[in-house]
Amino acid sequence: MRSGEVTVTRSGPNAAAPSPTGEGAARLEARGVHVRFAGVHALDDVHLAVEQGEIVGLIGPNGAGKTTLVNALSGFQRPTTGHVLLDGADITRWAAHRRARAGVARTFQSVRAFRGLTVRENVEAAARSAGAAGRGAAALTGEVLDLVGLGPSAGSVASALSYGQERRLGIARALAGRPRILLLDEPAAGLNEQESDELLEILRGIRADHGCGLLVIEHDMRLIMRLCDRLHVLDYGRTLAAGLPAEVARDARVREAYLGSSVTRVGAAGAGEEGSRAAG
Secondary structure, eight states, X not given: OOTTOOOOOOXXXXXXXXXXXXXXXXXXXXXXXXXXXXXXXXXXXXXXXXXXXXXXXXXXXXXXXHHHHHHHHHTXXXXXXXXXXXXXEEOTTOOHHXXXXXXXXXXXXXXXXXXXXXXXXXXXHHHHHTTOOHHHHHHXXXXXXXXXXXXXXXXXXXXXXXXXXXXXXXXXXXXXXXXXXXXXXXXXXXXXXXXXXXXXXXXXXXXXHHOOEEEEEOSOHHHHHHHOSEEEEEETTEEEEEEOHHHHHHOHHHIIXXXXXXXXXXXXXXXXEEOSOOOO
């Protein structure tokens, strides 16, 4: 096992779904991924892996290629060249819904809720679309809503949620598919410091209770430095640095390109004295 990685073994109703290759813990990997748009290199030879039970932060300036990479991993963007692997199997040509069925789920920067349905109905619809049925779908919905702190709001219409609650609803819908790897696109965007702290505990709880791996795109460095086992930094579509949070925070190239003075000191486990959120 590499430094900073965690393997979680679970049993019971929250156990991970079996992998396509028959192995236990999931591994989602971008291998030499290039994405070009009309000659622009959105991603240039990116290698990244996320394993079940670990939390990886994906950071970098706006336009660095972070969302494009998540799109490539989740099936919403086909790489120009390179491969996406799940448990060693090449899934580069798999559609997004097939990847979701295999355990790769994602959220979006914009929460795509059914605003006329209740919170419970939104999550149960996601659970049923992922194959749950009857009492199983209802039980899973209740479990997921409690995990993200939306249990008391289960009967509320989605359009009545606060912004922070709406962000949690997006996470709950993704969790209703019982993912082994969850890709989160700026889950803390627009949250205040208290809401960000609450989100931190929710994301930790997702790993503890569901055992899935998380890849988190985020500009909130206060959250990222405390949450993640590893960081992967993109700049102009290329990998600028990768490693433990403390190592990345000390990297002069990263500080120049993105962090600046936003991180003054980070402890060995990614905790410590973090400064303000890095600018977009």
